[in-house]
Amino acid sequence: MRPRIVQCDGQIGFRWTRADGTATTVAELVAGSDADEEPERLTATHLAALDDAMIDAARRFGELLGAGRRPTAHERGDLAELYRCLDDACLDYSRAADLLGMSPDSRAGRIVGTAMLMSILARQALDMLGPAPLDGSLDEPALGVVGGYGEMVQVDPDRPWKGGRWVVRTESGARLPLTLSMILFDSSGTNADAARDEHCEALRTVTSTVGQSGSDVYDAACALDWLLYDYLMAHRDGPDSAEIVFAKGRDGDAVVVVAAAAASVRARATFDPALALRRG
Incomplete structure (x- = not known):
């Protein structure tokens, strides 16, 4: 018998078991002495199971993830289990791929990116998200069209784990909040590929700080949450969808998204007891 996926009706997420029924992970299966002769098939199976789990989660929790209403006490427990399972699956895939x-590839990036967006939305419904970069330091935009220049602003260049965000700098000197979606779809005179390049570089920078001596993992986790959320929301298949699609010619962004998702889980595992077993 081969290792298999356990994904029962009513179950949130999925898990791997060995042939003898003991729990395992796809990373352990790939690395073990009884490794499959074609281990790439295991990672493909893992992604397919994650995709199926998200389809079920969207059906069951779509209203909650879309902020249609607040979760009940029982639903809070389900959402907590959902984000833990999604985070676990994303980190497990990243470890196996490494x-x-x-x-x-783009398929892995789309599936992991969608899972991370659902994790962020689940934690948002549970009031578990920390502050976004530059929260409290930007000006309030007025109604109407705003003129200015969009730029990615780092919170503190000497502390790169704090990340950054897009900001509109107006001629009057005001700094207004901006999103990648607004740059790509609601702005004129912008270079979409250059904006995506800059956003991916910001993700790489914060990702590289996780685990480094002297960096603050809480700040890094908050920065990754925001940068991932901003990128993923700008790359949904539609306004009512959480499915991620990459722009034409941007399949390489998958590497950035998967690495940032794994770093986010590793960072949050240092202060979220529910993720403590995902450390490393």
């Missing part, structure tokens, strides 16, 4: 020396 062990195999695989570079995540």
Whole structure:
């Protein structure tokens, strides 16, 4: 018998078991002495199971993830289990891909990106998100069209783990909040590819700080949450969808998204007891 996925009706997420029924992970299966002769098939199976789990989660929790209403006490428990399972699956895939020396392709990036967006939305419904970069330091926009220049602003160049965000700098000197979606779809005179490049570089920068001596993992987790959320919301298949699609010619962004998602889980595992077993 081969290792298999356990994904029962009513179950949130999924899990791997060995042939003898003991719990395992896809990373352990890839690295173990009884590794599959074609381990890439295990990672493909993992992504397919994650995709199926998200379809079920969207059906069951779509109203809550879309902020249609507040969760009940019982639903809060379900949402907590949902984000834990999604986070676990994203980190497990990333570890397995690293062990195999695989570079995540666009399919992996789309599935992991969608899972991370659902994790963020679940934690948002649970009031578990920290502050976004530059929260409290930007000006309030007035009604109407705003003229100015959009730029990615770092919170503190000497502390790169704090991340950054897009800001409109007006001729009057005001700094207004901006999103990647607004740059791509609601602004004129912008270079979409250059904006995506800059956003991905901001994600790489924060990702590289996780685990470094002297960096603050809480700040890094908050920065990654915001940068991922901003990128993923700008790359949904539609306004009512959480499915992520990459722009034409941007399949390489998958590597950035998967790495940032794994770093987010590792960072949050240092202060979220529910993720403590995902450390490393």
